[in-house]
Amino acid sequence: MKLLEDKILKDGLILEGDILKVDNFLNHQMDTVLLDEMGKEFSRLFDGKNINKILTIESSGIGIAVVASRYFDNCPVVFAKKGKSANVGGDVYGCEERSYTRNVVYNVQVSKKYLNENDNVLIIDDFLANGEALNALIEICHQAGASIAGCGIAITKAYQKGERRIADQGIEVQSLARIIDMHDGQIIFG
Amino acid sequence: MKLLEDKILKDGLILEGDILKVDNFLNHQMDTVLLDEMGKEFSRLFDGKNINKILTIESSGIGIAVVASRYFDNCPVVFAKKGKSANVGGDVYGCEERSYTRNVVYNVQVSKKYLNENDNVLIIDDFLANGEALNALIEICHQAGASIAGCGIAITKAYQKGERRIADQGIEVQSLARIIDMHDGQIIFG
Numbered sequence: 001m002k003l004l005e006d007k008i009l010k011d012g013l014i015l016e017g018d019i020l021k022v023d024n025f026l027n028h029q030m031d032t033v034l035l036d037e038m039g040k041e042f043s044r045l046f047d048g049k050n051i052n053k054i055l056t057i058e059s060s061g062i063g064i065a066v067v068a069s070r071y072f073d074n075c076p077v078v079f080a081k082k083g084k085s086a087n088v089g090g091d092v093y094g095c096e097e098r099s100y101t102r103n104v105v106y107n108v109q110v111s112k113k114y115l116n117e118n119d120n121v122l123i124i125d126d127f128l129a130n131g132e133a134l135n136a137l138i139e140i141c142h143q144a145g146a147s148i149a150g151c152g153i154a155i156t157k158a159y160q161k162g163e164r165r166i167a168d169q170g171i172e173v174q175s176l177a178r179i180i181d182m183h184d185g186q187i188i189f190g
Numbered sequence: 191m192k193l194l195e196d197k198i199l200k201d202g203l204i205l206e207g208d209i210l211k212v213d214n215f216l217n218h219q220m221d222t223v224l225l226d227e228m229g230k231e232f233s234r235l236f237d238g239k240n241i242n243k244i245l246t247i248e249s250s251g252i253g254i255a256v257v258a259s260r261y262f263d264n265c266p267v268v269f270a271k272k273g274k275s276a277n278v279g280g281d282v283y284g285c286e287e288r289s290y291t292r293n294v295v296y297n298v299q300v301s302k303k304y305l306n307e308n309d310n311v312l313i314i315d316d317f318l319a320n321g322e323a324l325n326a327l328i329e330i331c332h333q334a335g336a337s338i339a340g341c342g343i344a345i346t347k348a349y350q351k352g353e354r355r356i357a358d359q360g361i362e363v364q365s366l367a368r369i370i371d372m373h374d375g376q377i378i379f380g
Contacts, residue, residue: 029304030267032259058249059269063256069222077220079249114219 001041001176004154005189007034008177014185018157026154027060027126035067038176042124042152043071045174049149051075051122055115055141057108057133058082060126064154068124078114080137082106093143095136100129108136110144117145128153128175131162138171150174157182158190191231191366194344195379197224198367204375208347216344217250217316225257228366232314232342233261235364239339241265241312245305245331247298247323248272250316254344258314268304270327272296283333285326290319298326300334307335318343318365321352328361340364347372348380 013021025031051072056065057080065077082097083106092109099106115121123137134151141148148171156163156175159182166173180190203211215221241262246255247270255267272287273296282299289296305311313327324341331338338361346353346365349372356363370380 023301024303028268028271028301030256030259030269032256032267033264035256036260036264059252059271062249062252063267063269066220066222066225066253066256069220070226074223074226077222077253078218079220079253081218081249111213111218113214 001038003034003037004177007031008155009187012187014182014187018182020155020157020179020182020187022126022155026064030063032063032067035063036070038064038154039068039071041176042068042122042174046072046122046150046152049122050120051149053078053115053119053121053146054124055080055110055121055137056124057137061124064126065124068122068152072122076114078110080108080110080140082108093140095139095143097132097136099132108133108140110140112144115140115144115146119144119146120149121146122149123151124153125151126154128156128162128166128173129160131160131165134162134166138166138169152176155179191228193224193227194367197221198345198377202377204372204377208372210345210347210369210372210377212316212345216254220253222253222257225253226260228254228344229258229261231366232258232312232364236262236312236340236342239312240310241339243268243305243309243311243336244314245270245300245311245327246314247327251314254316255314258312258342262312266304268300270298270300270330272298283330285329285333287322287326289322296326298323298330300330302334305331305334305336309334309336310339311336312339313341314343315341316344318346318352318356318363319350321350321355324352324356328356328359342366345369 011024150172181188201214340362371378
């Protein structure tokens with residue numbers, strides 16, 4: 001998606017440790033016009049898939065998922081919670097996720113009330129790198145017996161193992177910006 | 191806002207410890223049609239205020255804020271981060287927030303890049319009870335020298351101290367559902 005790629009080239013920052021910082025428009029400050037175009041593009045990419053629910057994970061996936069819902073017949077959005085929360089009851093699907101960015105292990109949870117075998121789920125997230133978060137969401141869908149229509153990712157670092165890891169499970173991954181190389185301040189899409 | 195009040199009466203659950211659980215439509219699973227109507231109502235309540243930025247806090251405020259942005263000329267949404275995050279740089283506004291629900295103290299942070307003295311901010315959140323989160327966001331706006339156009343809250347527990355605490359600072363608080371009493375499974379709006 002050229003609009004997102006251009007935005008990354010214009011406003012993204014490459015930091016030490018292979019970190020691409022896009023907090024100017026995606027995961028701290030959010031450009032809602034861009035989010036809307038991203039939602040529209042996801043609906044084009046997953047057209048005809050009969051998606052009835054969008055699943056994402058707090059926090060950065062929420063804005064993308066909620067705006068995308070408009071283009072999927074306003075289907076409900078469920079966001080998985082990280083860590084033990086008093087407000088998600090005991091009756092949950094759960095999975096561990098290791099965050100490489102923060103170097104911690106999260107307990108990812110979704111209430112059993114909001115995901116079941118009748119759901120055909122589009123999983124949305126802002127980043128796909130090692131695939132830990134996405135894998136947790138996939139595992140939760142399996143626990144619920146829900147079908148996975150595919151994964152819609154804003155930015156994928158295709159040179160890390162996550163994309164392959166998901167594709168190897170036979171799950172369709174669509175990335176709006178797919179980075180195949182990133183070094184010396186250069187970002188190469190492909 | 192009758193639509194939200196009716197939804198709370200239909201799908202909200204009162205749990206022990208004065209907890210109103212609305213995770214069926216607001217803060218775990220999200221009803222995006224309802225979110226859209228809420229955004230529209232906020233734009234009516236804050237009409238003519240020349241708001242150029244929406245500030246919220248992760249995670250439950252994000253969905254509401256992003257959808258509301260549509261009705262405020264698609265202004266940028268900034269969400270404050272909780273806890274020490276490697277991805278928010280050192281150059282931040284910060285404030286502590288005590289969460290009564292989770293019984294922990296969070297470090298609430300907003301990058302200095304995304305809030306400044308030219309901003310006229312609408313603060314949006316899902317709940318107002320003791321006002322700890324909202325107060326942290328207000329303090330961050332003060333640190334940035336930003337103007338506060340008002341606070342738009344989905345659900346306020348008006349019998350707790352938060353609403354008064356904010357209003358006493360001369361800041362306009364608009365709540366879409368204002369609960370004046372909650373006991374024995376009954377919710378009274380007013």
